[in-house]
Amino acid sequence: MDFIRIIIAILLPPLGVFMQVGLSKHFWINILLTLLGYIPGIVHAVWVIAKK
Numbered sequence: 001m002d003f004i005r006i007i008i009a010i011l012l013p014p015l016g017v018f019m020q021v022g023l024s025k026h027f028w029i030n031i032l033l034t035l036l037g038y039i040p041g042i043v044h045a046v047w048v049i050a051k052k
Helices: 002-011 013-021 025-036 038-051
Strands: none
Touching: 002 013, 002 038, 013 025, 013 038, 025 038
């Protein structure tokens, strides 16, 4: 299941984080990072998914 989440996180980072942690602070941080730059959003999303 984590493999699918990582693929989704690469395509749409906030969705991957939402699937992992829901509407937590990590979700909102990821939205901010994705708006500031797509690559930081991807890195953060993969980090959140791999951490759990």
